[in-house]
Amino acid sequence: MKPSLPKGTRDFTPVEMTRRNRILDSIQKVFRLHGYSQIETPAMENLTTLTGKYGDEGDQLLYKVLNSRIHESGKKNEMLDDFKRALEKNTNSELLTERALRYDLTVPFARFVVMHQNEIQFPFKRYQIQPVWRADRPQKGRYREFVQCDADVIGSTSLLNEAELVEMTRAVFSSLGLAVTIKINNRKILAGLADTVGAKDKLIDLTVAMDKIDKIGHEQVVAELVAKGLSNDSIERLKPVFDFKFESVDKTLEFLSKLLENSEIGTKGVMEVQQVLNHCGTENIELDITLARGLNYYTGAIFEVKSNEAQIGSIAGGGRYDDLTGVFGLSGVSGVGISFGIDRIYDVMEECHKWDDGLNSKDSTRVLFVNFGEAESSYCMKAARKLRESGINSEVYPDTVKMKKQMSYADDKQIPYVVLAGSEEIATGQLTLRNMVTGEQQKLNLEEIIKQMQ
RNA sequence: GUGAAUGUAGCUCAGUUGGUUAGAGCGCCUGAUUGUGGUUCAGGAGGUCGCGGGUUCGAGCCCCGUCUUUCACCCCA
Numbered sequence: 001m002k003p004s005l006p007k008g009t010r011d012f013t014p015v016e017m018t019r020r021n022r023i024l025d026s027i028q029k030v031f032r033l034h035g036y037s038q039i040e041t042p043a044m045e046n047l048t049t050l051t052g053k054y055g056d057e058g059d060q061l062l063y064k065v066l067n068s069r070i071h072e073s074g075k076k077n078e079m080l081d082d083f084k085r086a087l088e089k090n091t092n093s094e095l096l097t098e099r100a101l102r103y104d105l106t107v108p109f110a111r112f113v114v115m116h117q118n119e120i121q122f123p124f125k126r127y128q129i130q131p132v133w134r135a136d137r138p139q140k141g142r143y144r145e146f147v148q149c150d151a152d153v154i155g156s157t158s159l160l161n162e163a164e165l166v167e168m169t170r171a172v173f174s175s176l177g178l179a180v181t182i183k184i185n186n187r188k189i190l191a192g193l194a195d196t197v198g199a200k201d202k203l204i205d206l207t208v209a210m211d212k213i214d215k216i217g218h219e220q221v222v223a224e225l226v227a228k229g230l231s232n233d234s235i236e237r238l239k240p241v242f243d244f245k246f247e248s249v250d251k252t253l254e255f256l257s258k259l260l261e262n263s264e265i266g267t268k269g270v271m272e273v274q275q276v277l278n279h280c281g282t283e284n285i286e287l288d289i290t291l292a293r294g295l296n297y298y299t300g301a302i303f304e305v306k307s308n309e310a311q312i313g314s315i316a317g318g319g320r321y322d323d324l325t326g327v328f329g330l331s332g333v334s335g336v337g338i339s340f341g342i343d344r345i346y347d348v349m350e351e352c353h354k355w356d357d358g359l360n361s362k363d364s365t366r367v368l369f370v371n372f373g374e375a376e377s378s379y380c381m382k383a384a385r386k387l388r389e390s391g392i393n394s395e396v397y398p399d400t401v402k403m404k405k406q407m408s409y410a411d412d413k414q415i416p417y418v419v420l421a422g423s424e425e426i427a428t429g430q431l432t433l434r435n436m437v438t439g440e441q442q443k444l445n446l447e448e449i450i451k452q453m454q
Numbered sequence: 455g456u457g458a459a460u461g462u463a464g465c466u467c468a469g470u471u472g473g474u475u476a477g478a479g480c481g482c483c484u485g486a487u488u489g490u491g492g493u494u495c496a497g498g499a500g501g502u503c504g505c506g507g508g509u510u511c512g513a514g515c516c517c518c519g520u521c522u523u524u525c526a527c528c529c530c531a
Binding site for chain 2: 057149305312340
């Protein structure tokens with residue numbers, strides 16, 4: 001049969017993995033530097049844990065897992081009915097699917113917090129690096145399986161957390177050498193906007209439409225809002241927002257506080273943004289009043305990070321959610337977090353040629369022992385063990401094949417040193433150490449080789 | 455889910471209006487050099503032309519379907 005992969009999934013070669021790990025290390029280092037500790041959760045969750053948290057679009061994109069052994073069920077008639085219903089529209093049936101692959105790391109985290117609430121010290125700062133799955137149509141920068149790197153603080157309403165996440169974001173991308181813009185906004189500002197134009201009940205329609213302004217233009221947005229049932233009066237009052245152009249954070253704040261002065265929630269949103277920015281400064285930040293984000297659960301600050309160099313969707317995003325744990329039975333716990341998408345960050349690095357491969361990192365093989373035969377390779381196994389005990393990554397070529405083949409293996413893997421231990425070398429204890437970059441060879445005993453490697 | 459493009463050797467790509475045995479560069483293998491890689495030289499292997507149908511005397515090329523990748527919409531990391 002012809003080997004193939006499910007649509008939207010990928011293999012990663014050793015070269016790709018070293019590069020992915022480089023991104024991962026940068027992120028993980030920043031997370032740890034700020035006191036976040038790691039957790040993991042299962043790839044699968046109960047379907048009920050996930051549904052209804054991401055909005056209608058999100059629910060459509062959940063990968064549901066078909067129950068096993070459905071052929072043994074005693075409820076086949078009910079199952080058939082449920083299946084027919086599922087063919088009509090997106091319905092859930094516990095008889096058919098009670099599990100789903102996780103769609104993000106935030107909702108499983110909320111579930112985790114509630115289940116472990118008695119073991120957790122709040123505020124709880126956790127990070128989590130795991131794949132997530134979305135049944136989206138794949139294209140560039142969009143995969144059905146991708147890895148998210150999340151850092152969240154839960155159990156604290158302090159805006160210092162938002163500021164810290166902004167600083168972490170800056171740290172991650174500066175260590176990767178990528179120029180980015182951190183777009184921020186606040187759901188309370190959007191709510192205030194809906195409030196002041198008299199369209200409180202149309203908040204979601206309003207934000208979704210707003211989000212598209214720079215893509216489809218004012219007129220199209222107005223048309224969409226009319227279609228959603230927004231009154232002419234409301235639209236008229238939105239006009240200054242449509243006409244507003246970002247110049248600076250200060251000017252935007254000034255504009256917003258005037259616009260929203262009669263809205264309690266709107267004013268609160270403006271104050272929050274102001275405070276966050278007081279803590280972390282405005283470097284690399286754009287206050288984007290059209291930023292909305294699709295996920296339902298955000299209630300305060302929202303972030304989105306875009307590359308300044310590459311044309312790709314957001315490479316990180318997040319925000320504050322006031323009551324995600326509420327549905328699981330623990331209310332009054334607010335959290336805020338950010339998620340880095342390493343697959344997209346990889347694509348940006350690739351597009352911008354940011355790799356600067358010092359391919360011989362200390363993680364790859366430093367020394368290869370050439371295999372001359374049974375007795376010699378047995379000797380080399382012991383010698384290699386000695387090197388490994390000193391922390392030097394070493395390998396013995398497994399087959400007794402032509403030296404040319406073994407040398408080009410070392411060359412291909414960019415192994416910097418090769419040890420030649422033939423019968424003569426073994427007899428005298430003076431092994432031949434070849435530097436593969438310069439071509440120089442020295443006769444050294446094992447201790448001297450170890451010393452030279454360190 | 456809607457609309458559109460794409461697929462030829464391991465990789466990047468040629469392939470004329472449908473016409474004999476489908477090519478190149480790089481990579482790979484062998485030898486020159488049986489204890490020395492990266493350079494050079496000589497030789498070699500490798501293709502159901504994504505897959506399945508159809509039209510035709512004849513299809514890599516035309517038609518239909520399907521899958522993959524990509525682009526736009528939608529949404530997002």
